[in-house]
Ligand SMILES: Nc1ncnc2c1ncn2[C@@H]1O[C@H](COP(=O)(O)OP(=O)(O)OP(=O)(O)O)[C@@H](O)[C@H]1O
């Protein structure tokens with residue numbers, strides 16, 4: 001049976017769908033580098049951080065390429081005596097997931113470790129934030145890139161600098177310079193602890 005352009009069953013594909021599929025196709029054939037920040041200040045912090053690294057590596061379309069040293073850090077953004085200290089680290093990944101799927105996966109990892117969201121900057125078993133995704137800059141509140149507070153957080157910049165000394169926070173500046181600007185108070189290297197890079 002012939003279908004002609006006037007066939008009412010052949011609907012044009014909306015431009016927004018075409019754009020989304022094209023974007024997904026180009027991401028699939030072109031893996032991107034992304035940097036994720038991990039933080040934990042409830043429960044067994046090391047076990048949870050390692051579990052999060054392993055869960056990320058178990059994600060189809062995502063490979064963990066580098067894992068930073070672990071830092072014990074004062075809670076940032078709140079009275080530091082009001083919460084337990086955090087363990088923080090960053091991971092550098094290469095991924096064919098587009099940014100929104102990477103965020104979904106980050107949230108799934110948080111849920112797997114029973115993260116509860118009640119108060120802003122409240123204590124948590126695990127927090128997985130997307131610090132940067134390739135050179136993408138976006139002010140979408142659902143996924144702001146780079147992370148809107150990464151440049152003021154030594155608990156992100158210090159471990160990132162360890163694994164990528166020449167890194168740039170897209171649209172903001174060199175990680176080394178941002179780190180020099182914020183200083184390293186309240187950020188203590190835990191040389192006695194180490195996260196394993198999945199095999
Ligand atoms: N780069 C990003 N990484 C992770 N979440 C983001 C990002 N940009 C925007 N968000 C949005 O922020 C929401 C709240 O995130 P979350 O609960 O992790 O915040 P938080 O860790 O308490 O604070 P902060 O955002 O300051 O780290 C998420 O549901 C997500 O939609």
Ligand SMILES: Nc1nc2c(c(=O)[nH]1)N=C(CO)CN2
Nearest residue numbers: 039073074075076086121155
């Ligand atoms: N030290 C430290 N402080 C924080 C952290 C964190 O991971 N480490 N995460 C927060 C919300 O993302 C708020 N405050």
